[in-house]
Amino acid sequence: MTRWRFEGEITGLGTGAGVRIVVGHWSRSPLGEFTDVMVELADGHRVLLAPSAAVRDFVTATYVFDETVITPVRCSRSGGSRTVEAGDLDVSFEVGARTALGRLLHLIPRGVASAPWFCVVSDPIARVALHGVRTRGTAGNGRREYYGAVDQRRLVGMSGSWRGRDLGPLRPVDPPVRFGFGSTPRAPAATSIVTTIDD
Template identity: 80%
Template sequence: MTRWRFDGEITGVGTGSGVRIVVGHWSRSPLGEFTDVMVEHADGLRVLLAPSDAVRDFVTATYTFDRTVITPVHYTRSGDSRAVQAGDLHVRFEVGARTLLGHLLNLVPRTVAGAPWFCSVSDPIARVVLRGVRTRGTAGNGRREFYGAVDQRRLAGMSATWCGENLGALTPVDPPVRFGFGSTPRTPAVTTIVTTIVD
């Protein structure tokens, strides 16, 4: 049994054009520090933007896409601002106040919140309270995956373009994205997370 642990942030964004974007920025992982971006278009086309073959191969072994693109993915942060450039996609978002869920998550020690057993216990609650969000599930190729959220902040603003086209205003992530067994929260937010994948 192999356990892969990823520490980072997942940002879920909805846009007025119907494009939904999920940015994963991983500060610590078995693949080093990296950022990957999952995009689902209004017509349902699911695209992965990955910075390397290694990241693409790992992510596509766990999630489902219609198309993958290897391209430099640049993630920058300055205060509460974040910017992502990945091929045809440019996204900038502002991180706002901590959510009520974020305050509750802060009460749980990080070592507990990230533990697979705790993710298993919290999964039924997340399904009901967060609509579509899962904290455990079966990933691709028989893998099991556990999401341990430790903080969450809402997004205060966003701008994004795809192939130079403005994607519109910030909206809820609706309908839910379909990359794996769960979606991101419906309300646009950045969630600090510990992800464990058991192979």
């Protein structure tokens, strides 16, 4: 078995234009530090914005898209502010206080919260409490994936554009995104996470 481990932050946000966005910023991974973006348009069209062919190939072996684009992906962070520029996407958002879930996760030792066995135990709870969010499941090509959340903060605002069109105000991630077995929480949030993938 080959095991990959990605440590970083996943941010999920909905917009007034009906575009839903999931930004993955990975500070430690087998592919180095990188940011990738998954976009689902109002009509359901799914787009991956990847910074390299290596990232594209790894992500598309696990998740499903209608279109993939290799483009520079720049993510700047200053305090609670985040700005992401990736091809046709330009978005900025503000990260606020911990959510109730974030306060709970903060009490659990990181090594426990990120362990695959804990993701198995917490999966049925997450499905109910977070409206269908999964913490483990079968990914593409026979891979098994475990999402070990270790903290979470709510988003308090955003602005941005997609292909030159204004995205409008921050909205819940509704309907859920459809990139793989899991989803992002309905309430816009930035979740600190350790993702483990077993092949």
